[in-house]
Amino acid sequence: GGAIGSVLMSFDVQAIRAQFPILAQQINGNPLVYLDNGATTQKPDAVIDAISNFYRHDNSNVHRGAHTLSDRATSAFEQARVAVQGLLNAGSSDEIIWTKGTTESVNLVAFSWGQANLKPGDRVLVSAMEHHANIVPWQLVCAKTGAEVVPIPVTDAGELDLEALDGLLDERVKFVSIVHVSNALGTVNPVAEIIARAHRVGALVMVDGAQAVAHFDLDMQALDCDFYTFSGHKLFGPTGIGALYGKMALLEAMPPFMGGGEMIETVSFEQTTFNRVPYKFEPGTPNIAGAVGLAAAITWFNGLDRAAMMAHEQAVLDYAVECAHNYPGLTLIGQADQRAGVLSFVLDGSHPHDVGTLLDQQGVAVRTGSHCAMPIMSRLGVSGTVRASFALYNTREDVDALFAALDKVKLFLF
Ligand code: 7TS
Secondary structure: OHHHHHHHHOOOHHHHHOOOHHHOOEEOOEEOEEOEOOOOOOOOHHHHHHHHHHHHHHOOOOOOOOOHHHHHHHHHHHHHHHHHHHHHOOOOHHHEEEEOOHHHHHHHHHHHHHHHHOOOOOEEEEEOOOOHHHOHHHHHHHHHHOOEEEEEOEOOOOOEOHHHHHHHOOOOEEEEEEEOEOOOOOEEOOHHHHHHHHHHOOOEEEEEOOOOOOOOOOOHHHHOOOEEEEEHHHHOOOOOOEEEEEOHHHHHHOOOOOOOOOOEEEOOOOOOEEOOOOHHHOOOOOOHHHHHHHHHHHHHHHOOOHHHHHHHHHHHHHHHHHHHHOOOOEEEOOOOOOEOOEEEEEEOOOOHHHHHHHHHOOOEEOEEEOOOOHHHHHHOOOOOEEEEEOOOOOOHHHHHHHHHHHHHHHHHHO
16 A cells, blocks of 8 residues: 555665664675574664764763763763653653663562562463573572462464463462563564553563564553563664663662662661662662663664554565465464564474574574573474574565575575
């Protein structure tokens, strides 16, 4: 239709690719086809320059110096928090806590909230399609508190079993921690629905948005989400910086996760009192340049026509799925109705790692293995997959290059 045609026109993927210097190179004599965006995304000039400019002109520690550079660094750091607030549509920037990424955020909530609130007999639900980062922290805390981690089953298609969820939701469930988009399958979970159902039994909900943030609009207030987290490096920003959103009342009631400077109000050997939220959860010198780089990534991302971007990404993924369906000897792992960013598959009779190595020889970068999600691999009866994961700068030509390279892989292997 004309409407789709005109939105697509406002997303010039070649102009976008030109802003990512790393993409314009040859790998093993072939143009790089970067399809490992689930692991980390590449960075546009705007982000690289923002980090470089920060270190060239403004670098200093935050919240402590009585000098101009410290003021500049502090203001850039706090403006970055506001940028994250905007990205998530959180009610206040004080509800944004800097972490080093999704993994640290889940650990913060599991240990701070979990140790203070979980008791023997309590249950924490996670899904069977979680990344290990959203399983293991809960196992550690449940081992200390006597609570139990219970997996929400997943269907053969790789979708969350919502009926089974309803069966599990009772007064024993105190917390549900669920991935928004599966990194192993690309399944998009109906998080608004899950949050509403969990709230009906009084459970809190955390959403792991690591694989969602580069693909969708997010709105904490509309979702009524209790906690949400993502990693900056999966949103065209630097590694080592991420954010945790939490509702203010919950954050205020939670004890600190780690102690140190900055997170305190007063320290004495009689009694130490803590700083207000968010600083209570931010001990030590933070990743200031990382926050500045992430803010640049968000500003850059906000400059795109979001609807056109999403239409482009859906078209590329739909094309990849169609090619996969028509490809002899290829089995898709995960066939959810709603998916984003990921094509996970096995080539019959071959090991994913061999396929990945042979693709790399042709310049095609994918990830292979269990994708830090072993439970969903065993649930779906595979030891690992080949995963092509897409970002907004990928094209149909990248998909064609993947399948042309697979033709050669098959010639080599069979
Ligand atoms: N949750 C999900 C859904 C993820 O995809 C990842 C990283 C994490 C949590 C952990 O994020 P981190 O930034 O703290 O490491 N996923 C992947 C991946 O799929 N390939 O490499 C990293």
